Amino acid sequence: MSSDHSAVSVHEHPPPSFGVPNLKLAFWLFLASDCMLFGSLIATYLSYRGKDQLFGNGPYPLDLFSVEVTTISTFDLLMSSVTMVLAVAAIQRGNMFQTRLWLGLTALLGAIFVGFQGYEFTHFYLEGLKLQGNLFGSTFYVLTGFHGTHVTLGVVWLLLVLATTFTKHRGMVTHLNVEVAGLYWHFVDIVWIVIFTLVYLMEYTV
């Protein structure tokens, strides 16, 4: 506390005792919590995996999956993590043009991923995989659907941050705010890597 002035403004709080800003800490905690959410969904998927075959209740994963298409969408999502890192680096340097560029590109790559998922859902549905049909349908749509919802919310969030840079609120586009959006974005990416491995790739193992 400065004692040089006759009146001082005491800001809300002293510096964080834990060394991490409140917002970032709260977001790490949110991600821990979200891990448990996806953990439960993935565990549900795995515990029901292969059960439809016992009941003779198709279609089964390999009747539907196209590993090429999903690999492309996975690559797209992974690239969006790269652009996200570049956006954080740009705001750190105070380069607003590059911040906008990389944020916009990240949102675009995210939207493309959601588009791939929309295509995949439509395709699977037409091939006969219904939410109500068999366990694979129920678990697949709910697990990947929740992930897709996370990506969609992430895209909306990134677009909001991007829009803020053009308004009078552009002071809010701070390093911390972009970094926190980035934390969420990377998390959603990592979850997809787990889902891609366990749901898609595992079907191709002997």
Added chain:
Amino acid sequence: MASPAIVLPEHCSEEKLSGIWSWITTVDHKRIGVMYGVSALSFFILGGVEALAIRTQLAMPNQSIVGAHFYNSLVTMHATTMIFLMVMPLSAAFFNYMVPLMIGARDVAFPRLNAFSFWTFLFGGLFINSSFFFGEAPAAGWFGYANLTSIQYSPGPGVDFWALGLQTLGVASLAAGFNFIATILNMRAPGMSLMRMPVFVWMTLVVQFLVILSFPMITVALILLTFDRMFGTNFYVPEAGGDPLLWQHLFWLFGHPEVYILILPAMGIVSEVLPVFARKPLFGAPFVIFSGILIGFVGFGVWSHHMFTTGLGPVADTAFSLATMLIAIPTGVKIFNWLATIWGGSIRFTTAMLFALGFISMFTIGGLSGVMHASPPIDLHHQDSYFVVAHFHYVLYGGAILGLFSGIYYWFPKITGKLMDESWGKVHFWSSLVGLNVTFFPMHFLGMQGMPRRVYTYEGGFGWDIWNLCATVGAFTLALSALIFFINLLKSLANGEQAGNDPWDGATLEWTLTSPPPVHNFDLMPKVTSERPFWDQKYGSTHGHDDTTEVAEEEQLPAEIHIHMPPASYWPMVVSFGVITFFAGLMIHPVVSVVGALTVIVGTVAWTFEPE
């Protein structure tokens, strides 16, 4: 030293802080704490009336005062109300009011998120209870086992109200969890290291970690249930290969940490009350803290002891049995530490102290019957009998609720500036203690004699009649004791004795403030040099080495201090309203859900761009 003048922002002026609108838009942790407390105590009355209806129905054999189905609703709603709408929010009332004061902070980390948590909790609670007026109250038990909750076996709207209501309460608890962990880790006053934090704050921290890690699992369980009921999926449908046990695993993965979410706050309160009224520091405080952490940690590894009768196999049974027995060790450590705290102390038997002592004794009885259930062969006999009902009421009423009452008598003077009447308080304590033992002790016998839980009536002549009547008499004694409590509360609020700042000779920071504390809590950030800062200030450091010299360097204080306080906001309530509208819409019409979701989005954006 001359105290500097405190200048608060204009929105903290007297007239801006009165009237109902100021409560609706408040982001002050103290006011939010009071609202949590008032809501929880209101739901306590509701849950209590449901308990009385249950006990009236069971007072004698072959009665039909309430029908079988309504009885199931009563059992379900009594448990749901007492757990999610009474014990959890009453604990939250203390977290909200006391944690920032005890760690020397101006507010929580996210004041508006805190308001959002409260409103979401309140709307969720009202939503579940509104089911009484819309056809059917939930009747599938608070554990909602699949596939009793399926459309086939529960066609009414009750289960939907329950599932969507709990989902809403989960949102509230999760938001509060992130907020309080950030607050406790980040906003401690200078010098308050983690091991100098009051034990109540520690237990709050452990509870919030349990909340954020366990609630997502019931979120998923409820999502799957809602999909099964509303969109025809097969998660819990055996005919399609679904497994009802999946529900039990997901539910108890949440449900067991939940029991520690209910009891640890009370343990924290007792750890604050005993030292003050025994005038001795808490014995082995680090052990109490680490025991709490251990209980929370192992609490995640014992869920299947609720499922011994489902036939998980000897390996799983052995592992879960061992883990469950292991939890008795840190719990026992705590009990011995509390006893050692009062040993040789100069004890003042205030009402708060009596409730804390009642907590120790009653919780120990409940703990002992709990260890019995840890053994699978014994559990096979106890499962679904009244013995289990006896056990968890000893830990929940005898434990959690007595502990929370202790907290009310202890902190009421700080919150209101008035003392609660001690004579009526003691009548309240003794009638509670007698009432709860007369109600719940005979249930041990009923269970041993084979009376099953969740039956709405029974035949005479099994030897159950006398104990059921006894339990009913006890329940009405408890109702009387609650009535005494509420009269005392209102009377003391109206014309209780002035409490002063420090009526109990407290050791922690909240007692350094006026009662009730000013809106900004602390004029200057307190400097903390031990785990008992206020005792040190009053009596000198009790430590071997004197580290109070740190504060001795007189700081040159400014003449005026401008304090930044967050302005009031109605957006948290708007977003909460959007959340409940979204969930209610799933039962009414998709358009309503869309409106709810849009409200959440618009509200969140508006909230983000609001000046802080």
